[in-house]
Amino acid sequence: MSAKIIVAGGGHGGIATAALLAEKGYDVTVYEKNSRENMGYDWTDIFAPESLKDVGLDLPDESLFEYKTDMTFYSTDERKAIYQDVPLDEREIKMERRDIYNMLIEKAEEKGVKFVYSSKIEAPIIDGTRVVGIKTEVGDVYGDLIIDACGCESPVRMNLPKNFRVQKSPLKNEKFYVYRAFYNKVEGAVAEDKYKVCLLPEGKTGIGWVASEEKYTDLLIGRFEPFDLEEAERTAEVYRSKNPTLGTEIVRGGQFVQIPVRRPLSVMVCDGYAAIGDSAFMTVPIIGSGIANSFRAAKILAETVMNDFDNKYSAGTLWEYQLRFYKELGSGLAPLAVVKILLTKLTPEQLNYIFEKGILTSKEMTITANSTGMSDFFHFSPDLPKRGLAIVKDKALTKELLWVAKKMVEVIIACSTIPQEYNRADVFKWAWKYDQIFR
Numbered sequence: 374m375s376a377k378i379i380v381a382g383g384g385h386g387g388i389a390t391a392a393l394l395a396e397k398g399y400d401v402t403v404y405e406k407n408s409r410e411n412m413g414y415d416w417t418d419i420f421a422p423e424s425l426k427d428v429g430l431d432l433p434d435e436s437l438f439e440y441k442t443d444m445t446f447y448s449t450d451e452r453k454a455i456y457q458d459v460p461l462d463e464r465e466i467k468m469e470r471r472d473i474y475n476m477l478i479e480k481a482e483e484k485g486v487k488f489v490y491s492s493k494i495e496a497p498i499i500d501g502t503r504v505v506g507i508k509t510e511v512g513d514v515y516g517d518l519i520i521d522a523c524g525c526e527s528p529v530r531m532n533l534p535k536n537f538r539v540q541k542s543p544l545k546n547e548k549f550y551v552y553r554a555f556y557n558k559v560e561g562a563v564a565e566d567k568y569k570v571c572l573l574p575e576g577k578t579g580i581g582w583v584a585s586e587e588k589y590t591d592l593l594i595g596r597f598e599p600f601d602l603e604e605a606e607r608t609a610e611v612y613r614s615k616n617p618t619l620g621t622e623i624v625r626g627g628q629f630v631q632i633p634v635r636r637p638l639s640v641m642v643c644d645g646y647a648a649i650g651d652s653a654f655m656t657v658p659i660i661g662s663g664i665a666n667s668f669r670a671a672k673i674l675a676e677t678v679m680n681d682f683d684n685k686y687s688a689g690t691l692w693e694y695q696l697r698f699y700k701e702l703g704s705g706l707a708p709l710a711v712v713k714i715l716l717t718k719l720t721p722e723q724l725n726y727i728f729e730k731g732i733l734t735s736k737e738m739t740i741t742a743n744s745t746g747m748s749d750f751f752h753f754s755p756d757l758p759k760r761g762l763a764i765v766k767d768k769a770l771t772k773e774l775l776w777v778a779k780k781m782v783e784v785i786i787a788c789s790t791i792p793q794e795y796n797r798a799d800v801f802k803w804a805w806k807y808d809q810i811f812r
């Protein structure tokens with residue numbers, strides 16, 4: 374008899390896994406708090422098109438996507454810019470999030486996945502060491518495996534018993550508070566850069582972008598501390614003074630959301646439970662992109678489930694999912710989380726210096742949502758000695774960069790020593806050591 378799988382929350386990775394499993398005859402139901410028509414945010418997303426193949430999806434019709442525009446990065450004082458230069462064959466695509474969801478849900482329904490919308494999940498149901506179901510507004514439901522795709526603030530993950538050792542919440546500086554809105558485009562105004570990204574804008578830890586589209590101007594304000602609408606509007610006004618295309622009328626979006634920007638979970642499975650997507654913190658830590666990684670993880674999770682011929686879904690059998698995830702993606706993402714920590718430590722003066730002296734170049738800033746490793750971030754070039762010299766001239770910066778190098782080595786070693794077989798004590802010991810590197 375086929376197993377009963379519950380997907381908690383309609384995250385991208387969860388729905389994609391559901392479709393892959395339903396195709397093989399599993400009984401899969403997705404419980405989602407939103408209604409069908411409110412699935413996804415009212416904005417566009419950028420992701421690697423190759424990841425669609427992992428979950429059995431084709432590139433959509435040309436009318437539904439366009440290739441991403443290169444970004445221009447600015448330092449705090451905005452005196453220097455670094456231009457991305459993504460090769461044509463590596464460009465990501467930009468799609469409306471609602472269209473991504475339409476594509477995913479249509480595929481899942483076609484394969485037999487059931488959806489229960491408007492059913493807010495409150496907590497997991499636990500029996501001994503096992504997650505056996507979820508408590509929802511519409512009642513308790515039980516299953517053989519609960520796939521947690523509820524996102525960064527998942528009530529399933531956050532309410533797991535402490536002794537399951539699944540980290541409940543991101544710590545300080547491990548998630549981004551984001552405000553994003555599309556404003557009207559001021560008629561006749563011309564944007565100097567089509568997609569402008571400001572690092573540590575106004576000296577505040579975080580980023581901001583202003584992207585001039587054909588019909589609107591896309592504003593994103595991201596910080597490591599929460600902020601309110603009044604502060605978002607004040608910041609928008611500051612951007613307006615330097616970006617003439619940014620109008621005052623919100624035409625789309627206008628929401629506050631949170632994105633995990635940290636290493637993936639150190640324990641993402643337990644008996645009857647597996648986390649995926651933002652629930653397992655699978656985003657690229659520096660830029661917060663998580664759609665492609667969720668799709669890649671979906672393929673691994675679905676294959677792991679299918680390999681469990683006894684339908685046990687114990688931590689031991691699900692461990693293969695975490696192991697493969699770390700091998701294929703996590704071991705590249707975790708060192709990037711160290712680079713992210715550096716961004717929270719740099720002063721605006723140091724960042725201005727880095728831009729001015731050409732320490733970072735367009736090669737490094739060509740990091741994309743497809744980037745999952747250090748080789749995507751560090752590039753060797755003939756001017757490396759000159760850049761190195763500029764670093765050592767600034768003692769404080771040198772100290773920070775040495776710290777980063779040391780931490781990266783520790784993270785790379787930790788990822789390569791992840792237990793190959795599941796043994797509770799060994800896994801918890803490994804997870805403790807790995808997490809400790811980031812504290």
Ligand SMILES: Cc1cc2nc3c(=O)[nH]c(=O)nc-3n(C[C@H](O)[C@H](O)[C@H](O)COP(=O)(O)OP(=O)(O)OC[C@H]3O[C@@H](n4cnc5c(N)ncnc54)[C@H](O)[C@@H]3O)c2cc1C
Pocket residue numbers: 381382383384385386404405406407412413417418419420492493494495522523524525526527528551553630631632649650651652656661662663664665667742
């Ligand atoms: C402003 C912004 C811009 C982004 N841009 C990009 C981008 O360009 N490219 C990219 O790759 N990524 C981007 N991301 C990140 C991306 O959204 C996520 O990494 C990706 O969607 C994977 O997250 P998820 O689907 O697992 O979780 P989520 O997108 O958070 O989805 C979780 C789902 O669970 C549901 N849910 C939550 N709580 C409950 C509950 N209690 N009960 C029932 N259902 C619940 C939610 O309604 C939602 O449907 C962006 C994120 C933000 C916030």
